Amino acid sequence: MIKRSKFSLAILMLVLVLGVFLAACGGDSDDNNDNNNNDDQTNDQTNDNNDDNSNDSTNDEGNDNDSASGEPQMGGKLVGAMDTAPAGVFNPIFYEEAYEANILDFTHEGLLSQDDTLQFGPGLAHDWDINEDNTEITLYLEEGVKWHDGEDFTADDVVFTYRSIASPGYIEAGGVRTEYVDKLVGYEDFVNGDTDEFEGVVAEDELTVTFKFAQPNVTILKDVAFPIIPEHVFADVPIGEMPEHPGTLDAGEVIGTGPFMFTEMLEREQYVLEKNPDYWQGEPYLDSITWRIVEGSVMLGLLENGEIDFIADPNGVAAQDYESVAGLDHIKIHEQADFGYQLMGFIHNHRTAEDAESGTINPDNWVPNEDMGDPLVRQAIAWTIDRQAIVDQLLLGHGSVINAPIAQQFWAYDESAATLYEKDLDKAAELLDEAGYVDADGDGYRDTPDGEEWVVNLNYPTGNELRERSAPILAQMIEEAGIQVDLRQPKEMTAYVEDLTNNTGDWDIYLLGWSLGSGDPDPSGLWRSQDAYNFGRWNNPDSDQLIADAITPPDAFEQSYREEVYSEWQGYFSEDLPALLLYAQNKIYGFNERLNGVNPMPYGFNNDPHLWWVSE
Amino acid sequence: MQPNPQETLSTQPELTPGDNQKNTSKSPFQLAFRRFLKNKMAVVSLIFLLLIVVICILAPVFTDQDPELTDLFKIEQGPTDEHILGTNGTGQDNFSRLLYGGRISLLVGFSAMFFTLTIGILLGSLAGYYGGKVDSIIMRAADIMLMLPFLVLTLTIIAILEKITIPIFVTIIAVTSWPNLTRIIRGTYLSLREQEFVLGARAIGASDFRIILKHFIPNAIGPIIVNATLMMATYIIIESALSFIGFGIPQPTPTWGNMLSEAMNVRILRDHPEAWIPPGIAIFVTVLAINFIGDGLRDAFDPKSKQR
């Protein structure tokens, strides 16, 4: 049995549901001040190794921003660049890629949005009530919100959106967002086709909607924050045909409530967003924003000569290009840590061939991995890795060493409980000696306690340039401790994941990266013993218990309780080492100084675009 | 294992049949060899190619850097005294990768040529000698192979393989590109088949194997050598092109093609021409030299072609 991942909103998702939050902030200048403070926080937290560099520049940028910002001006066009074209599915319930998010961030909104401390605030809903036991939430929608085609936005649209995700055939049509609906009352019956009534989401009246959950829900706000699609466009479209409907695919037909309308595209090259003059939070300043798909080769040149105005999500400016961008007078830089991390995983156990065949994940059947199953060996290997050097040299300082498998931006991240591994060959040697791994035959490499030749193999996938580069470097670091490493040929991701999932072979160490959601820090889905993505087949009942405790009501309604539990769990993690976490990369946004009013959130750049304006 | 056309040529005369040759004191190979030596461009190219081969084989003499050793503290550096062509994205020395990479590229080119040649001689001999059904089956298969989109097949095969080693890579290339050579060899055989000396040999009861070995191969050897040489150049380009788009011999093994693939990263393309231009030039001059040699050989074996 695989349990559903409760990792909250995908970064992308979250970015989408932004929008509002104006009510909480004062004027524009306050915004900017907030922005500066946030920058400082983010950087202090994530870039301690790189103070002089990024911190300064961010501060400068902030100050510039203040001095440059006069009165916002109406009009103007903006050009953004991304390096890969969106797949072309412009529907929040079906898209899967960050590149589409760059369009949908501007066109669609959710009921709630997240602020810079990752707390949920108002969006299309201005207020909400949660009942005593956290099973019901009633949201009050903004009045007078119109879809891009002039229709009124109502509670029925909310019901329609969630109902679509819950409907039978949604998954078969290619949708993957069921985590937003499967906790709702009556989901099972509805998705199995036993009933046509979906009780989970109910429109009380035009502007009031109630979500009913089967169990007390710790992440209730996250679950109701999904971007809303228009009922009047898709009402008569069977769910199976929705992905191919013009309202999903075609510029001009994609309808949202957001500040910009997706009006034109030259597929794989240009995507044009024009302002929605009737936007409910006020008319956007900009006339249009155009996304251009530009290969990295020319991106910087275009940024320099002003043909493009900003490079932001999902990849930002490459760390190696930081200096050249920072050297441009008219370009500002905003740098912040990414949600996610790269890891060097240890295979604790192998699965049996029968289990792999049938897809069973049962820790009782697992076969311990010789050598790598010994915690002393794992710790020893962890002590051979100079993670700081990797961050400094490979990432050129634009990233940070991460010590726990929770995104650093969360309140739950607590490295004080974790062992802070660094390069210490003496310690590694000590641990290996203790575990009985000594060089028995004098060939310069340590052998197993039985005196047999010991070779640790290291596997890695292609697809991430930095990770590919890190593999031979990591192998070399481990070898310095006298451990013979067999650096395997890189595999293309699909084949790699297949092998990693089956895990019936002889793997010892694997490299992988996870991008995490910014909705909630809950690590289930990745690290519990029965999780499919627990590729190392780490089996630790204590850890499982802690992960479960952290989201078990009623205690878990208190954030302080969750903090404690997560802190303890992070300690377990770093002792038992299902993986050594390597680094979290920084995202580097670069934008032309003529662009004002930008206020990037920890999870993305495309925040409040209706407040963006250009000075000429 | 390195290509050495001259050697191939000079070892052949023993096999030369005397039957239908005019009674000159020199075998056709010696004649061809003489003619080849008169072609300055070809000879210079041959010397040049040998030089490249020797430099690559003796790579350890020319550089004391390990081409696969990474250095975290020397990533993407420009040229220095220690690394005269700088370092790549994992801090490996570009110059030593150029030399050691040459070994792999040349080895792949040569072994793919050799492999194709084996298939081609085998199938071409069968088809050309026996004719009839054998011929039509082999030739139909060759026709089909020729009409299939070569790159599509190669890329699909490589994409699904879990591991790409040099022998596997060579096999893929050979298996997808045997028809050309097979056709050429068959054609030569067909023209020889009805000639007197073959009929004579058959009449005195020579075995098929003996006839093929003693009469056909020596007479077909000219076009075979010429085409094999030109084919090797093609294979070197194919290796580099596939490696360039990430479907070749994977890192960390250096090849000229995967060195060039680093230039897909614009930063390297723009800021580090010293990292990608040398392997490109290496491929270029090697292929150029082989082509000149091939042309020289063609003129040498088929003097008529020169008159055009």
Place this chain on the structure above:
Amino acid sequence: MYKYIIRRILVFIPMLFALTVIVFGLAQAAPGDALTGQQLADPRVDPEVYEKQREALGLNDPIPVQYAKWISNVAQGDFGKSLVFNGRSVADLIEARFANTLYLGIFSLFITIVVAIPIGIYSARKPYSLLDYAATGFGFLGLAIPNFFFGLIAIYVLSINLGWFPAQGTLSGPGMAGFEAFFSRLHHMVLPGITLGLAGTATYMRYMRSEVLDVLGSDYIRTAKAKGMSDSNVLYKHTLRNALIPIITLMGFEIGVLLSGAVITEQVFQYPGLGTLFISSVTNRDFPVVMAITLILGILILIGNLLADIFYSIVDPRIRYD
């Protein structure tokens, strides 16, 4: 003639069938599928969701069943849906790229012909002249330089350093129309077009030269000249007609080479054509797209061969098919 064409087309069918069986078989032999790769992008998505999608897409069916489904859909003109571009139909994805590749191919062929044929003729009429030597030299260079390396150099020099041509894309902006769009397209196609056409230009030039030399040396041309026909008359009426036959045939047979070259060239310039789509699809195991492109390329190559034969018979009335 028509009979011949029909017979040839009938022969295509089993060949295409063989091609699709081979590629389909290879595709299914691959470890993992399109969903395996996507899966990791978002750890919040339950792997069971993908298992359900696999079931719905029929990816768990036995291979012959999958093939039968695929081929019967294709026979009805339905290439299915992409597994990676969620919900996009294959036909829809391929349409725009196919046009781009076609434009690129035609443009490079145009350059090739415009450059190679006149120079080839000139070289043959004035052998051992300076231009002839230059052309021969160029021929050797053009065949020896890998086209992707030439493309990189072109980007490095003409795009990055001189800024004369765009290094990628097909058009400067959406909403361009008419002449503006046409010239923008052309401007974008210059570098990839030349890169793709380079090897072809060298080949055709050499061919043209030797063919013209051949014909000029033949008896009937000598006779014509002896009868007092003017040089240009001889050249255009007799020589070219005969010299062009092998060139046209070559062109038909070289379609495969051109398309293979396009795959690599498009990759260098990140040109949104069939080649880049094929490479990304084959890497992501998006096999409905891979199969469709395979089929299209296969058909193009076969048609190229057929056209070569037909042109051959038109240009040279001595050749008759029946």
